Amino acid sequence: MKSSERRMTVYDIAKEAGVSASTVSRVLTGNGPVNEQKKELVLKILEKHEFRPSSVARSLKARRSRSVGFIVPDITNPFFSSMFLEVETRLAVAGYTVILCNSESRRERELEILQMLMEKEVEVIVLTGGIVDDLFPQPKMLRDIEKINHRVPIMTLSKFPGVRCTQAYSDEKQGVFDIVRHFHEEGHRKIGMIGGQMDVRQAFERKIYLLEAVNQYGMECRSNWLVEEGFSMQGGTRAMEKLLSLPERPSAVFAYNDVVAVGALSVIEKHGLKLGRELALAGMDGISLTESIYPGITTVAVDYAAFSDYVVEFVMNQGKGEQYKEDRVFPMHLICRGTTNVNRDAVHPVR
Amino acid sequence: MKSSERRMTVYDIAKEAGVSASTVSRVLTGNGPVNEQKKELVLKILEKHEFRPSSVARSLKARRSRSVGFIVPDITNPFFSSMFLEVETRLAVAGYTVILCNSESRRERELEILQMLMEKEVEVIVLTGGIVDDLFPQPKMLRDIEKINHRVPIMTLSKFPGVRCTQAYSDEKQGVFDIVRHFHEEGHRKIGMIGGQMDVRQAFERKIYLLEAVNQYGMECRSNWLVEEGFSMQGGTRAMEKLLSLPERPSAVFAYNDVVAVGALSVIEKHGLKLGRELALAGMDGISLTESIYPGITTVAVDYAAFSDYVVEFVMNQGKGEQYKEDRVFPMHLICRGTTNVNRDAVHPVR
DNA sequence: CAATAAAATGAAATCGATTTCAATAAAACG
DNA sequence: CGTTTTATTGAAATCGATTTCATTTTATTG
Structure with missing residues (x-):
């Protein structure tokens, strides 16, 4: 169980298969043509070592982390855990990973989290019941969220009047x-x-x-x-x-x-x-x-389903086209x- | 709001400050000496652009993702959400990020998640109420979890008799x-x-x-x-x-x-x-x-506190020393x- | 003041996968 | 059979930050 062992890389696989790393990568991603026999050989070796490419390296090159951040005040509240369950389940199917953070309804904590998620380069930040806007939003706070939003799209699941980010909330x-x-x-x-x-x-x-x-x-x-x-x-x-x-x-x-x-x-x-x-x-x-x-x-x-559908749709459409949408208001019953x-x-x- | 804009890098900062990227990095991490005035200049420029180093790149180089995976059957269950809240709150303070996954108590799903978390190179996987062991563990399942455990330390918060991984559970x-x-x-x-x-x-x-x-x-x-x-x-x-x-x-x-x-x-x-x-x-x-x-x-x-203390302790001690510990059993009251x-x-x- | 130690610094290598680019080999064509 | 396409391929560049290493500058000491 020595973890000192170096991680296997595409180069190791390449060497064993007698091909170049590029070829292994092509097999892995399906981008570019690969000779049928070599492909099978490489696949066999990948299988043998149960090789999984590092998604860290992949993210770096692709500039896509395939992860999203989800901020809740308190995951212990069934409203938020239900929402999270819905969203996570659907995003997982699409190959996304969700980082969940508890803000405890504290503004400093929330800003720390936003910073952290940006560093992690999540593709979208979902902010449920956030307090960044504050009751009487200090100009600074507003700037903060808009500056952050400038780099990674934020979607709020509550109302933030005057803030330019995609918003969805109930009536x-x-x-x-x-x-x-x-x-x-x-x-x-x-x-x-x-x-x-x-x-x-x-x-x-x-x-x-x-x-x-x-x-x-x-x-x-x-x-x-x-x-x-x-x-x-x-x-x-x-x-x-x-x-x-x-x-x-x-x-x-x-x-x-x-x-x-x-x-x-x-x-x-x-x-x-x-x-x-x-x-x-x-x-x-x-x-x-x-x-x-x-x-x-x-x-x-x-309407939980409507909310989570919308979140998933928003995440999926990232990169393609618009970054900022009109507020979406769902009825309550x-x-x-x-x-x-x-x-x-x-x-x-x-x- | 064009997201087409290239991300800022240490090189951009370096150029603006008239120093090398290494120096910027030294300012950023605090590793290695930097001239006091240059340091201040760099800091000013970092501040000005609100520069945050990409933790993806950082993770790649450092071979540490500073993230952990947390698998629950269903986050909607207050037992799991409370456990998660405790753990996440403490790990966040230590600069860790937690990826939360719902397994729905389905074995295939659970294995998919384990694979995914490995690819993401989380430093630890916490498996609460997992079913990988199954009631009558097929040899394959056992092999699976041990193979995974070989690469990234797994900690289970329920009993998995016979599986070599760190376990903590109630009596x-x-x-x-x-x-x-x-x-x-x-x-x-x-x-x-x-x-x-x-x-x-x-x-x-x-x-x-x-x-x-x-x-x-x-x-x-x-x-x-x-x-x-x-x-x-x-x-x-x-x-x-x-x-x-x-x-x-x-x-x-x-x-x-x-x-x-x-x-x-x-x-x-x-x-x-x-x-x-x-x-x-x-x-x-x-x-x-x-x-x-x-x-x-x-x-x-x-004993929620005991559990979460132990999880946090385990995460923090990763890399230093042992990878596998004796089962830890907590009393219930x-x-x-x-x-x-x-x-x-x-x-x-x-x- | 020469000699040695300590502090600062940048160029280049590195992490691991992907991708571009140019080269080669094979196939198709006239 | 020579020429143009097309299919394969690997070397090298890239993503962004860190770190090693060698070099230069400054400080300290006998």
């Missing part, structure tokens, strides 16, 4: 409005929101949308019914606990995402509140967990489940 | 026994198991352990109380539904992993069974979800929660 405004309308139809008039983080644009925007919707439907939302506490399950738990400790509280709560909703749900159940009637809850993203726990969590789902359905108990046995 | 036998003992103490005598897949050794082994434990504690386990249906939440749901449809059923169920347990839990609740009393449930892995949903799921947890605790309702308000 979150529509999604939030769908939820609020649903709350309204179920008779709720006092709405709260949990989850999110001050400096993340996406969180900020969803909050704005909520307020707009609440306003439009003539409902109420007090400022202390907006509890942040981040994007995690634990955050959802903390936020809901804070919310429930208030003297007066909303009857319906919109969670920043499904993960936060799951964390919040346990608090509601622990407190013995009647779901849907005493306290309704809805999340966002449409992760599979929302339908796998009882009672199902109402959510607006993103509301899925009503137990956490907002007051008639739930009629369907399933009473617990 | 699953102890874990299963802990659970069964707990079931016994809670008064259960009829035990079932859900989840898993025929040809995956880990699943097979956990089943064997369960049967041994059941036997040791003088409990009962019928063959139709062992329902497989894979490793997913949906699988857990299906399996539990099958189990509950039986005329006679166990009073305690061990789920192959926590994800399966979550899927099963919803079925139990839907059927209105009294958790812990009428039907107890326990999983394995210790994913955070088990404590974030109500009622908490009893589980035996792996039982965490009792609502799904097995009959007194649960005394602690929390009645729902």
Whole structure:
């Protein structure tokens, strides 16, 4: 098992086959003609040594790394892991390799990662839920991402207004409005929101949308019914606990995402509140967990397939033609489940 | 935004600074002495162009890719995503990049991935819950992994008996026994198991352990109380539904992993069974979800920190010294929660 | 101040595969 | 049979950074 052994190269193969390295390379890539017998001989020797050409050397010459970078805030969030699974599976078939990086929703970390991925010469960087834009984008940040984008195409899976890079995102405004309308139809008039983080644009925007919707439907939302506490399950738990400790509280709560909703749900159940009637809850993203726990969590789902198709298409089309496309907006769709359905108990046995 | 523009190289920098490429390289790496003023000049020019050396070229010369491959069956499973998060975060600090691949628990896919990662010349391959060994390892498979291991060190995070590669895994036998003992103490005598897949050794082994434990504690386990249906939440749901449809059923169920347990839990609740009393449930892995949903799921947890420390240590020590180490076995620890605790309702308000 | 040690530097080789280019051999043609 | 194509081939250049090696410059010492 000595790793000191030098790696086999095309030259070694060439020598053994009594041909030149060029010929071996031609056999390997299929570029250029090779005498049928020599080809077979070379193939036999390649097979014998189980020779695999170094893709590092190959990348250097070809100026193509056949790899892409994928940045997520936290791979532990099922929304991101599902998205990654879809994308990775499809890109793998096409011979691409995906480098996954966790940014922890920290701006410095994100920039470090972008630098690193550029050095690695990935062909595309997919930035999901990035925060580079910041809520109030400093000019520097904007420059950063555009400069980087100048060298390696970036595709963001969330909205970065004003940044010149290919963007794909869900129609979150529509999604939030769908939820609020649903709350309204179920008779709720006092709405709260949990989850999110001050400096993340996406969180900020969803909050704005909520307020707009609440306003439009003539409902109420007090400022202390907006509890942040981040994007995690634990955050959802903390936020809901804070919310429930208030003297007066909303009857319906919109969670920043499904993960936060799951964390919040346990608090509601622990407190013995009647779901849907005493306290309704809805999340966002449409992760599979929302339908796998009882009672199902109402959510607006993103179109995973559409997203990953688009990402794969973008990666595949790199080099050929345009580098920058119009924003692509996907609709979200509301899925009503137990956490907002007051008639739930009629369907399933009473617990 | 023309990407046709040639990439900047050390030579371009060198020319602009009026020095040789070697000097630029010395500034870049810190190897070898450089005149203080020239150094500053070069640094200024590097800064000006935001020059980043190509790590592809660097890897070729240095014969070190500073990247590792991480193979999981399914990144959507929180066990794997948590493990990945821990490992990636730590390796990133050390300047490593991690390529994540989903094997879907399919043997051919797994071998394809191993080949691909070798070509990419990753420095280490981490194989979590791999199936290369197969339940009854064909000689070919064994040869395959050992041949691969001969070139790039493989570390497995599950047991591969007889394969010469560095292995780290939990003491699953102890874990299963802990659970069964707990079931016994809670008064259960009829035990079932859900989840898993025929040809995956880990699943097979956990089943064997369960049967041994059941036997040791003088409990009962019928063959139709062992329902497989894979490793997913949906699988857990299906399996539990099958189990509950039986005329006679166990009073305690061990789920192959926590994800399966979550899927099963919803079925139990839907059927209105009294958790812990009428039907107890326990999983394995210790994913955070088990404590974030109500009622908490009893589980035996792996030591994530120990695992990831070990992985990082292994990666860092590559090249220096040994390539192959003794198996490392970590203890698991039982965490009792609502799904097995009959007194649960005394602690929390009645729902 | 001569002699020796230490510091700086660039040209060229290197990593491993691909590709260009020119040369050769074989085939086709008139 | 001489000439033009076409098929094969290998030597050498290339990708971009690092490193060795020999050389020059500067500093130190007796």
